[in-house]
Amino acid sequence: MSGPYRLAEGGRLDRTTAIPFQFDGKSYRGFAGDTLASALLANGVRLFGRSFKYHRPRGVITSGVEEPNALAGVGLGARREPNTRMTDVFLYEGLHAVSQNRWPSLDLDLGAANQLIAPFIPAGFYYKTFLGPPKLWMVYEHFIRAMAGLGAPPTEADPDNYARASRHCDVAVVGAGPAGLSAALAAARAGARVVLIEGDAHLGGALQAEACHIDGQSGVDWVAGVQAELTERGVHILKRATAFGYYDHNMLYAAQRLCEPGQPPQDGAPVQRLWKVRAKRVILAQGAIERPLAFSDNDRPGVMLSGAVGTYAHRYGVAAGTEIVFAGQTDAALRTALGAIDLGVKVTAILDARSEADIDPGLWTMAKAKVKTLAEAKPVRARGGKGVEGLEVDVSGRLTAFSADAIAVNGGYTPSVHLHMQAGGGLDWRADESAFAPSHAAQDQISVGAGAGVSGLRSVLQTAFDSGLAVALALGFDLPCGKAPYAEDDARAGLTGDFLPAPSVNLKTAFVDPQNDVTLADLDLAWREGYRSVEHMKRYTTLGMATDQGKTSNLIGLARLAKNAAKTPPEIGLTTFRPPFIPVTLGLLVGDDRGFHAAPLRRPPLYDAHAAANPPWQPVGYWRRPRAYLQPSETLAAAGLREARMVRQCVGVTDVSTLGKFEISGPDAAKFLEIACATTVAKLAIGRGRYTFMLREDGLCNDDGTVWRLAEHRYLLTSSTGGADRMAQHLSYIRNVLRPDLRVGVANVQEHFAAIAVAGPNAKSVIEAACEGAPAPRHMGLSRAKIQGTDALILAASYSGERAFEVYVRSGEAGPVWADLLKRATSEGGGAYGLEALEILRIEKGHVETGGEIDGRTSAWDLGLEKMLNPVGGYIGAAGQGRAAFEDPNRLQFVGLKSLEGPIPEGAALTAKAGASAQGHVTAGSLRTLEPGFIGLGLLAAGRTRLGDTLLAWSATRRASARVEVVSPHFYDGEGARYRD
Amino acid sequence: MTEPLTISQPSATRWVRCEAFTDDEAFRKAFEAAVGIAPPKPLTWAVAKDGRVLWAEVKAWLVEADAEPLAERLQDVAAISDVSHAWRAIDVKGSNWRELLAHETTLDAYSPTLAPGAVVAGLWSHVPVMVLVRSETEITLYGPPSLAHYLSEALHHLAGWV
Structure with missing residues (x-):
């Protein structure tokens, strides 16, 4: 794989392992460790895609997740992931990638005809067009839908599995560059439990893109040593995991790739994992994102960020071009250019927009010794079509031109503040760096490193270490930590130039957001049309609304708005930062909540018995209850009516096990119940029960049920199925908060007891036969008996309006009891009935139902229950009434x-x-x-x-x-x- | 290499909920006399003469015992209810149980306090569970019987990914 673009040596690659892959149907080879982007660059590929609106040819701009242009559909069939950033997928054997938004091919795209009508389709054009007769909208819509969107999703069901995992820790560190590693080191040495989250496959961050020395060793070796120490200290390191959301109470969500996009997993293993990390403190070390420059045709393939050129050279052994011009406005960009030259990359000129007085003199001298340099030089126009061929430059007002096949640009650095802002933090404007940096934090978090606006390797390492130590000490961890890692080099990013383009730049082709084809002219148009707010500018122009969410473009757009408004960027403000920081798949968010795991099936104790009859099921929350027991060719409605008639005329057996049930016991049990229930309870005799209902504190009805006195100081309270969990909380609240002084215990026995209702004119004979002749209790009485050798509590209560009994047995012993009662009922001409019949019967009887008439808005008077209210009061809801x-x-x-x-x-x-x-x-x-x-x-x-x-x-x-x-x-x-x- | 986890359902046992009217000296003395050990401190469990005793919530414990005899001895200081069928147990054995727990839980599965002798309550894959740590390689999950089938399936399914 030699060629003009693959450097003869260097890079963090395994050059002994060649990996074949395909892009747009053509076969290529790269090395293990290459990304798709670096491998394509190494093979001389410059054209990576076509822009969204104008279908202009586009190349790769960056080397990371901020990439706006190099998007591909990666994977085959059901595994294809559209809009995958080619900079963020590592090569694997069999990788298959297809470019997007072009037809019939990337090289010859008929969509490029849109460039001919570009004057008619600036930003926001669709607010002024398609205003014809409403009927024609159905015609417009067909074509707009066909043209809109980016990438083609798979049409087959996703075959893969997605996992989830949680971690709690003392300190979560986001980002494993020099700052993150230094902070994690300090916290871990102090004794804290640390989770370290890094989106790359390797730790080190920017240390992978430049030559440096830390603690007397190369940056790469230092990283390896730190990783080993962190692992030894039990730090949980999550690689290939990008923290995309920062939620309340220091909860971080991270998306981890266990396979590369489109890569088949082994043996059904999950392809991605969603990490939920709950930390006592969070340290954000996400670094900074380089900004491009705005000049004419700055979107030509071959125009790249200077840091990306450095990364491709250092990490991937790839030269971005054979004649590269660097055009920047920071000292950091200058260092990158010098580093690239040292690696053998052919740099023909270094241009700096600043005056010489603002440039680090040592660096400038070094640069002058190696290559042609020009200060006060701003790019005006990139020459070329499907690739850069040259650069026109304004040098102190004079135009000059350079031949080039790649242009490395640097407009400054924007600290990555997304998670900080999601967590409610604030920002300060740093005029020297022309960027926002974190100020105050709303949650227990701190930003370090370039993400906090700190530059200079020595300073980054020291301040991050100090922050990690401070965080650990604040949590009470104070084991000796030693000294911070040390780097001799502490060169800063330097004074950053301004956002202004050269005077002769054609604003209509000066792209700010390359993915959505938003230019400086579009931003000025929005201003002229009255869009003053940054939120309106964003939505009118779609700046920052593409898959890259404006990572390289938002601040440039903001600066343009500020210029038009004659204000400073902080006076303009920012749009809202929302998760996710990177695109995440729906599969990741769904995780394992599919099929069986989508919602747990809550089985009543007699579920298997019902399932044998294959009834239609009614979901009641997570419960499943039979709606009816259909006979052959019977509709559900007919079955419900038949079963209801069966209960009215003979006898029916139904499962009511899901009802809420609570055992209230102790000397103050009655007192407790007369607080919870709006009816009297204390006067119940042992062995008797009554209907009751419960109110909320506002006086409205909450639930209804029955209460039974089982013994001197023991009661059973029932409630509805739907209200069971709510009632459990309510009773716990009364017990533990309102009246902890009462001598009472409240046991939730909903699942301890199964309950079977037997109802109908023949119900009494069925019960007495089942209880081996023991007399059935009279209405609203109770008795104890054995059925099939099982202890049973028999409660005489009716919901249907017929003579009825509820048989309570321990749930694990209910099967034989159900079978026996059903058999007896069937022998008398009856049978089982389900929820359809239950509903018909209660409607006819006029019983209120929780969720129906008890709907959270009705009072006891509204429901006709006022005569049952405890005249003494003292119950919850009495005052509210x-x-x-x-x-x-x-x-x-x-x-x-x-x-x-x-x-x-x-x-x-x-x-x-x-x-x-x-x-x-x-x-x-x-x-x-x-x-x-x-x-x-x-x-x-x-x-x-x-x-x-x-x-x-x-x-x-x-x-x-x-x-x-x-x-x-x-x-x-x-x-x-x-x-x- | 970590050995695979084993997941099994032990046979059912009898459980009693003991809720103190007041968690005072009189209750503690009576409890110890009846059960054989002092009521375990919050978030802990212990073994008594008849079986396990778990701290369940403020002023409440779950005791492996028969309800009636316990009720007779503690009726002046506590409410006793038979809840034998309110819980279903699932045993998980293997050194990697924390990883399995961490998959779908609100609990801090790697907390140093989640050690042998601890019992905590939380959610695991939508199911309310109590987690009883028996040893470094064994835990028991207690969940509602209505969700036992789902819980067992989910544990088996995810154990394959741990």
């Missing part, structure tokens, strides 16, 4: 609805006529079980005073309606004779 709003006669009140036509649509509005204002709504509706007709329940303004009114139950979404009469909600056995002995 005194509010004036509770006396409003127009409150929504619980009513029954009798259809005068067909079915009553659930959720329908109750109105005077279609389209009129809603006076209430339908909460439930069904057929009657034993008589013809449709009924429903609802909440209606002043409902209890409107019995006999006729309304329209109207549903715009279901496109259904029915005229209804407002009636009492108790359609069936209003006196309760059916369930009393």
Whole structure:
């Protein structure tokens, strides 16, 4: 793999391992350690893509995640990842990459015709076009959709696995360049638990891109030594992991690549891992991002950031060109150029926009000795088409030209403050560096190194070490740390030139955001059209809105706006920094929450018994409950009605194990319950129970259930399934916060007990037979018995309106009990029934339901339960009921609805006529079980005073309606004779 | 090379929830007399004559014992409830259990305090669990029976990636 672009030696590559790969159907070879970008450069490839709007030819600009141009679809079939930065994928055998946004080929792209109409499609043109007849929009939309977007996603399902992992630590360090390593070293030596997060495959950061010495050894050797020491000290090092989000309470999210994009994993292993790192302190050491310069045709392939040219030379042994002109405005760029020359890269000229007085004299002298140098020199125009051929330069007002096949530009450095800002931090403007740097932090974090605006290797190492030590000491870790790593070299970035382009630059081809084709002319257009806010400028021009999120362009755009507004950048302000810092795949975010793991299946104790009948399931949170037990060719609606009739006429057995259940015991159990429940409890005799309901502190209904006195100081409280977790929290709150003085215990026995309801005229005979002749308890009484040798608690309560019993057994022993009760019921002409029938029965009976009529807005009065309120008060919600709003006669009140036509649509509005204002709504509706007709329940303004009114139950979404009469909600056995002995 | 984790479900046992009316000297004396050991301190567990005793929450412990005899002895100082069927146990054995735990949990799986004798509660892959550390290479997870099947499947699935 020799050639003019691969340097004969050097680079952190394994030159003994050649790796074949493909780009746009052509085969190439690189070395192990190459990125796709470096390998293509080494092979002389200059054209990497086409720009989004104008389809201008584009080359690679950077060597890192900030790359805006070199995007490819990497991988085959279902594994193809579009918009992959070629600078951020390491070669592997079989890598297959395809360029984007061009047809039919990268070299001959018909989309380039857009350049002919460029004057008509500047930034924001779509706000002024496509304003024709609305019908034509469907025509426009077809073409706009075809042209919009970048890259082609795969159409097959993702075959890969994605993992997650969590880490807690004392100190999380983001970035493993010299600053991050130094800080991690200090914290780890002091005794703190440290997690170190680095996006590259190797530690070292900028130390991989330049020659340096630390503690008497080369930078590369120093990094290796530090890595070994950190590992020895138990530091958890995450490589190939980019921290992309900084959330509340010092939570960092990092995306780790376990395989390169498109690379098949071994044996189904995960391809990426989402790390959730919770740290007591965070040290941000993400470095700084180099800025380009704005000049005409600065987007030609071959124009690159100077630091990238240095990185390709040092790390990858690649020369960006054979005639490179450096055009910068910092001392750091000057050092990069000199370093490249030392490696054998052919640099023909070094240009600096600053005057000689602002340039480090030692560096300038060195540069003059090696190559042609010019101060006060600003680039004007890059010559060339699909590749750079030269550079026109303004030297103190005179135009001159250079021949070149690559232009290395440097407009300064922008500290990478993204995570700092996501965490709510603030920024200071550093005029000398023309950049923002972190000031105050809102969370427990600190920035170090170039990311904090610190330059000079010695200073970076020392200040970062000091910060790491300070953080560790603040956490109480004070083991001896030794001295900070030392570098002789402490050369600073130097004074940075301004953002102003040379006077003769054509602003229309001076690109600021190359990915979205945003030029200086576009920014000026936005200003002229009245977009003054940086947020408006961003959205109008789309500056910084592409996959690179403006990492190299935002500050240049901000500076242009500041110039137009005659203000300074800090006076203009910044747009909001939001996660993710880099693009992350949906697969990473979903992780393992797919299929079986998407949501846990919460199995009632009798799940297997129900599953054997293959019923349609009703999700109730994570629970699954049978809706009905269908007979052959039976619809769900028919099955529900059949089962409801079966309960009314014979007997049915249903699983109610998911109900909330709590055992309240101790001398103050009754007192406790009369705080939790709005009804009386203390007067219950042993062996008796009653219906009860619970209020919120604002006086509105929270849940309902039953309470049973099992013994002198022992009660069982039940609640709804949906309210069970809420009730558990509520009871815990009363127990531990409101009344910790009470001598009581509250045990959540929801899962300890299974519960089976047996309901119907024959229910008593079924229970007594199952209990081997022991008499069944009378209504709202309880008894204890054995069923199939299992201890059972039998509670006589009815939800259906029929004689009914709830059988409570320990959940692990419920199977034989269910089987026995079902068998007995079946022998009497009954069977199992599900939620459909349960709902029909309760509608007919007029029982309120949590989630239906108890919807968080209804009071005891609204639901007709006011007579059950404990007259003594003292329960939670008693005080809240005194509010004036509770006396409003127009409150929504619980009513029954009798259809005068067909079915009553659930959720329908109750109105005077279609389209009129809603006076209430339908909460439930069904057929009657034993008589013809449709009924429903609802909440209606002043409902209890409107019995006999006729309304329209109207549903715009279901496109259904029915005229209804407002009636009492108790359609069936209003006196309760059916369930009393 | 780390040996693979083994995941198994031990046979069910009887569990009693003991909630002190007041965590005072009288309760502690009575508890020790009935159970055989002092109530374990927060976030710890211990072995008594009949089995394990876990600190569950403020003023509450889970005791491996029969409910009725314990209730008789502690009725003046504590509320006793049988919760034998409210929990399902899953044993995880292997030196890499922390890594498995760290996959999907809110807990600090690598905390030095998560050592033998510790018991903590948190979430693992959507499931509320108690984690009991028995030794450097053994833990027991206690979760609701309704989620035991899911928890076991998830543990087996992720153990392959650890």
